Amino acid sequence: MPDRVLITTADLEQAVRSNAALEAAGADTAMVSSFDDVVKELRRREPDCVVLTGALHESSATQLVAAARERSISTLGLLEETEPDAKTLARELGLTGFLVKPVEGAEVAATVRRLIERRRLQERTGIIGESPAIQEVLVKIEQMAPVTSTVLVEGESGSGKELVARAIHDLSPRRGKAFITVNCAAIPETLLESELFGHEKGAFTGAAERRLGRFELADGGTIFLDEVGECPPATQVKLLRVLEDRSFFRVGGVQPIKVDVRVIAATNRSLKEAVGLGDFRDDLFYRLNVLAIYLPPLRERRTDIPMLVRRFIAEFAAAHTRQFQGITPEALQILVDADWPGNIRQLRNLIESMVVLAPEGEIRATDIPKDIRDHGRGLPVRVVAATRDAPGKELEFIFRTLVELKLQVEELRRRLEDHPQRVEVIEVGAHGAPPLGPITAEEGADPIVYRRGMTMAEVERAAIEATLKETRGNRRKAADVLGIGERTLYRKLKEYQLA
Ligand SMILES: Nc1ncnc2c1ncn2[C@@H]1O[C@H](COP(=O)(O)OP(=O)(O)OP(=O)(O)O)[C@@H](O)[C@H]1O
Numbered sequence: 001m002p003d004r005v006l007i008t009t010a011d012l013e014q015a016v017r018s019n020a021a022l023e024a025a026g027a028d029t030a031m032v033s034s035f036d037d038v039v040k041e042l043r044r045r046e047p048d049c050v051v052l053t054g055a056l057h058e059s060s061a062t063q064l065v066a067a068a069r070e071r072s073i074s075t076l077g078l079l080e081e082t083e084p085d086a087k088t089l090a091r092e093l094g095l096t097g098f099l100v101k102p103v104e105g106a107e108v109a110a111t112v113r114r115l116i117e118r119r120r121l122q123e124r125t126g127i128i129g130e131s132p133a134i135q136e137v138l139v140k141i142e143q144m145a146p147v148t149s150t151v152l153v154e155g156e157s158g159s160g161k162e163l164v165a166r167a168i169h170d171l172s173p174r175r176g177k178a179f180i181t182v183n184c185a186a187i188p189e190t191l192l193e194s195e196l197f198g199h200e201k202g203a204f205t206g207a208a209e210r211r212l213g214r215f216e217l218a219d220g221g222t223i224f225l226d227e228v229g230e231c232p233p234a235t236q237v238k239l240l241r242v243l244e245d246r247s248f249f250r251v252g253g254v255q256p257i258k259v260d261v262r263v264i265a266a267t268n269r270s271l272k273e274a275v276g277l278g279d280f281r282d283d284l285f286y287r288l289n290v291l292a293i294y295l296p297p298l299r300e301r302r303t304d305i306p307m308l309v310r311r312f313i314a315e316f317a318a319a320h321t322r323q324f325q326g327i328t329p330e331a332l333q334i335l336v337d338a339d340w341p342g343n344i345r346q347l348r349n350l351i352e353s354m355v356v357l358a359p360e361g362e363i364r365a366t367d368i369p370k371d372i373r374d375h376g377r378g379l380p381v382r383v384v385a386a387t388r389d390a391p392g393k394e395l396e397f398i399f400r401t402l403v404e405l406k407l408q409v410e411e412l413r414r415r416l417e418d419h420p421q422r423v424e425v426i427e428v429g430a431h432g433a434p435p436l437g438p439i440t441a442e443e444g445a446d447p448i449v450y451r452r453g454m455t456m457a458e459v460e461r462a463a464i465e466a467t468l469k470e471t472r473g474n475r476r477k478a479a480d481v482l483g484i485g486e487r488t489l490y491r492k493l494k495e496y497q498l499a
């Protein structure tokens with residue numbers, strides 16, 4: 001299908017020149033004289049791109065660019081040579097791209113092509129955003145996808161790191177092969193190594209069969225090391241070796257295993273800082289940080305919020321088969337101004353709850369929870385707000401909170417189902433044994449983690465280790481807590497080589 005392009009005629013000469021070059025390049029073009037007509041044409045013709053040849057300081061130009069943006073249509077502005085600060089003007093208008101006049105028709109045609117390709121890339125990857133930051137991320141994804149170099153993705157929680165990692169994989173020649181996720185923070189230290197590199201039969205008690213690790217499962221494809229900053233030092237050394245020569249040993253193995261795996265790592269804390277603090281090996285950091293993508297928090301790219309909001313409304317209205325009219329300008333402004341500590345994930349979840357709950361089939365300012373209206377600095381559950389409101393409001397608040405909780409649980413479930421290899425976390429209590437005195441956050445017992453496929457022996461070993469940590473090495477107390485005899489504990493310590 002040819003690219004469909006609308007060209008405004010504010011600068012007729014530029015328009016004619018651009019039109020000729022675009023037509024020669026095979027585009028389906030139309031020239032439109034007034035901005036108002038362009039807005040109408042946006043609806044009728046659904047173009048891929050609009051070229052604004054002049055009059056960009058007029059308020060109707062701003063409206064046109066906004067209308068195009070909402071429909072995910074790219075805009076290219078041709079700015080005057082006399083314009084003192086073209087870049088700022090382009091940013092203020094929200095143009096997808098700009099060129100400074102005089103411009104050759106061929107350059108316009110080539111730029112239009114690039115903008116349209118970028119847009120299609122967004123559609124393929126699901127990465128929404130027109131801000132310069134997101135545009136830069138998209139360019140990087142395009143550049144990084146074809147090669148095998150390691151990529152480090154940094155950004156706050158919920159800012160889209162996993163989405164970016166998947167996009168790189170999906171656009172790479174490896175797309176037909178596995179994309180394997182490992183959450184380094186969620187797997188206990190004792191299991192991480194066998195999880196990553198696999199183990200041989202009999203490597204440790206309970207290793208009844210040979211088991212392939214994630215690196216082997218990802219052979220030919222991509223491994224995504226999420227929260228890589230949380231890797232314990234011992235595993236960091238092993239990762240370094242894999243990155244250096246793409247080979248490793250299974251736990252208990254003597255044959256080096258060679259794999260062809262692309263590594264993408266993510267972290268929501270600055271790895272460089274972690275290196276400075278001595279928590280992360282600098283040599284591993286440099287190995288991971290060959291190519292880097294930084295995702296700025298949503299509050300630093302607020303211009304993306306309206307587009308995200310509209311997309312999420314459309315998505316959830318369809319998913320919940322709700323007739324939905326959208327959002328009032330006032331409500332949208334509140335969302336644009338909010339802080340979003342949980343970034344896009346938080347925005348997405350909120351939109352889902354509002355689409356389900358908004359009584360008028362439209363999101364209004366009053367539908368937005370108070371903590372978000374107060375710039376979103378509040379707690380996710382707004383207890384204070386409820387007590388001040390009338391009883392009806394209170395019920396509505398409780399209902400809303402329940403729905404939000406439900407959505408959060410569903411999101412968790414979805415994430416687990418999406419990534420069955422991720423862990424399920426079960427906290428194991430002290431089996432009714434008498435408490436051992438207060439346990440502070442720092443010295444508190446690690447949650448014992450169960451993952452599908454774990455053997456009973458592995459669970460037992462992890463339980464013993466955690467209990468010993470909790471009792472600060474006191475074996476008698478540990479045996480008590482575990483509800484087994486001291487002698488049994490000694491035997492097991494020996495068996496699991498924990499003694
Ligand atoms: N630019 C974007 N456009 C559309 N949706 C996005 C964008 N960025 C993130 N999302 C959505 O927001 C949610 C969170 O994104 P993702 O899981 O990639 O974040 P993350 O950085 O990996 O978070 P965490 O650090 O908590 O693991 C997902 O539902 C994702 O699809």
Ligand SMILES: [Mg+2]
Pocket residue numbers: 161162226
């Ligand atoms: Mg993630």
